[in-house]
Amino acid sequence: MSAGLPHPLTYSVIIDEKLGLGLPPHVYYMWLAMIILFTCALMLRGRLQLVPGGLQNVFETVIGGLEDFTVANIGEEGRKVFPFLCSIFIFILVMNYIGLIPGCDAATANVNTNAAMAICVFLYYNYIGIKKWGFGYIKHFMGPMAALAPLMLVLETVSHLARPVSLTLRLFGNIRGEEIVLVLLFVLAPVLGTLPMYFLFILGKTIQAFIFFMLTMIYLKGSLEHAH
Amino acid sequence: MFFPKQGKHSGALELLYVSGTIGLQLVSATFIGLAMGYFLDKWLGTSPWLLVVFLILGIVAGFRDVYREAKRIQNRTGGEPGAGDPGAGK
Numbered sequence: 001m002s003a004g005l006p007h008p009l010t011y012s013v014i015i016d017e018k019l020g021l022g023l024p025p026h027v028y029y030m031w032l033a034m035i036i037l038f039t040c041a042l043m044l045r046g047r048l049q050l051v052p053g054g055l056q057n058v059f060e061t062v063i064g065g066l067e068d069f070t071v072a073n074i075g076e077e078g079r080k081v082f083p084f085l086c087s088i089f090i091f092i093l094v095m096n097y098i099g100l101i102p103g104c105d106a107a108t109a110n111v112n113t114n115a116a117m118a119i120c121v122f123l124y125y126n127y128i129g130i131k132k133w134g135f136g137y138i139k140h141f142m143g144p145m146a147a148l149a150p151l152m153l154v155l156e157t158v159s160h161l162a163r164p165v166s167l168t169l170r171l172f173g174n175i176r177g178e179e180i181v182l183v184l185l186f187v188l189a190p191v192l193g194t195l196p197m198y199f200l201f202i203l204g205k206t207i208q209a210f211i212f213f214m215l216t217m218i219y220l221k222g223s224l225e226h227a228h
Numbered sequence: 229m230f231f232p233k234q235g236k237h238s239g240a241l242e243l244l245y246v247s248g249t250i251g252l253q254l255v256s257a258t259f260i261g262l263a264m265g266y267f268l269d270k271w272l273g274t275s276p277w278l279l280v281v282f283l284i285l286g287i288v289a290g291f292r293d294v295y296r297e298a299k300r301i302q303n304r305t306g307g308e309p310g311a312g313d314p315g316a317g318k
Contacts, residue, residue, distance in 0.1 A: 158264065158282075159289040162257035170252050211248050 011103050026110035033094040033107060062090070066213070074221045081220050084124060088117065089213035092171070096205035099179055100198060106205075109176040111168060118164035121216050129223030140223065167215060174208045250297055254290040261286015 012028035044056055052060050066086055070078040092108060099106025107113045129137045141160075143152030178201045185193040265282030269275045 154285055155289045155292060158261050158286050159253075159257050159293050161264075162253060162260045162286075162289070162293075165260060166249075166252040166256040169256065170248060207244060207248075211245050214245050215249065 010105055012105070024110070025105050026107040026113055029098050029105055030095060030107040030113060032104075033091060033098055036094055037090065070217055073217060074224060077224050078217075078220075081124075081128060081224075085213060085216055085220070088121070088216055089209055092117070092209040092212055093206065096175060096209055097202075099175065099205070100182075100201060106175050106179060108171055108208075109179045111172045114168040114171045115164070117212075118167040121167065121219065122160075122164040125216070125219045125223045128220060132224060137223070163215075163219060167212060171208055171212055174204065178204055246297065246301060250294050253293045253297075257290030257293060258283070258286045261289065 010025055012025040015028055016023060016025075040055065040059070044059065049056065063086055066089060067079070067082055070082050070085060074081070095107040095113070098104050099109060126137075129140060133139070138153075141153050141156040142149040143156070145152075182194055182197060182201070185197055261282045261284075262279070264286070265279035268278045268282065272278065
């Protein structure tokens with residue numbers, strides 16, 4: 001929960017002192033999220049059952065629900081890009097929730113993490129578009145009328161470049177803001193003040209992860225469907 | 229809550245996403261336009277003309293995105309503005 005304020009001690013500071021690597025906190029918390037997800041995945045892979053129970057049930061609900069949602073929005077082609085979408089969602093969700101653990105910080109509360117993911121999204125949907133349409137992908141940037149094509153090319157380039165920026169800033173602003181509010185409320189009224197906020201922030205963090213997922217989906221839909 | 233079933237993901241979630249999206253898209257398109265103009269000026273030495281042109285282009289692109297988003301919502305709610313809201317259109 002350090003969030004850039006002169007921070008209360010986070011675990012990553014202690015770990016960093018032990019290891020002597022000099023890395024910033026969000027890197028450690030991102031690794032933590034990766035460890036959690038890899039552990040879950042490896043645990044589940046060993047004992048997949050036809051009738052799911054426990055952890056497998058949770059993951060099947062989440063991933064199955066998201067897949068239905070994606071296919072309902074993009075169409076059958078959505079299944080090809082779904083692994084990317086789903087890993088983005090679950091990764092962000094876990095990183096966001098880690099921020100709620102006392103002594104931990106959300107990795108998404110640092111702008112670098114988000115920028116990395118947003119750039120991945122940007123490159124990926126353009127790659128998918130180019131792979132599907134070849135050189136014709138440029139039609140997506142030209143607009144409907146031939147006369148206005150040069151103007152549209154510039155306009156679309158600007159609005160496409162604005163996408164990773166807005167993705168980054170939205171996630172960063174929301175999560176960082178929540179972390180700061182938690183720290184401030186903890187200073188004001190230690191447990192009583194923060195506890196109700198936890199319920200709000202669990203919702204808020206879920207929604208932010210979902211918005212990132214949904215925007216990625218819409219961008220992919222845009223690059224997969226026929227130009228205008 | 230956050231895994232909408234097929235066909236059941238009505239209003240609220242969609243609106244949440246839209247309200248979280250539109251404003252920032254407008255702002256970031258403007259700033260991207262500004263940055264492109266600034267760096268092109270620096271590169272080509274045509275200060276300040278490209279800055280002005282690209283700033284205006286950025287603003288236009290931002291508004292165009294918002295307009296497109298509004299159209300998308302309109303299509304989704306059945307063509308009529310406010311069709312998802314029973315109190316509207318009286």
